[in-house]
Amino acid sequence: MICLQCGKQAMQETDVKGLFHTRRELVCGRCGSVFVDHEGRGEHFELTDTRNPTAEHWQSYRHQTLSAAEWRHFAEAASPTQFRARATWPRP
Ligand SMILES: [Zn+2]
Numbered sequence: 674m675i676c677l678q679c680g681k682q683a684m685q686e687t688d689v690k691g692l693f694h695t696r697r698e699l700v701c702g703r704c705g706s707v708f709v710d711h712e713g714r715g716e717h718f719e720l721t722d723t724r725n726p727t728a729e730h731w732q733s734y735r736h737q738t739l740s741a742a743e744w745r746h747f748a749e750a751a752s753p754t755q756f757r758a759r760a761t762w763p764r765p
Pocket residue numbers: 676677678679680681682701702703704705706
C-alpha cells in the first residue's frame with residue numbers, strides 16, 4: 674500500500690505477533706510514518722508514529738484510527754492553511 678501520509682512510497686508491511694492478536698504494521702521508509710492495522714483487514718489504520726517535524730497536524734493525529742480513504746483525504750489537505758480551512762475534520 675502506498676504511504677497514507679506522503680503518498681510517495683510503498684509502505685513496508687510486517688505482521689507483528691502480539692499477546693492477543695497479530696497486528697499489521699505499515700512503515701514508510703521515506704517519511705517514517707508508521708500505521709498499524711489492528712484488524713489486519715486493510716480497512717482502518719492507527720497512526721502510531723511520524724518523523725516529519727513540519728507536519729504538526731500529523732503529530733496531533735497520532736493514535737487516531739481512521740480509514741485509508743480518510744487518511745488519503747487528509748493527506749491531500751496537508752498544507753497547514755488548507756488544514757485550518759477544513760473545519761469539518763474532528764479535532765483530537
Ligand atoms: Zn510516507
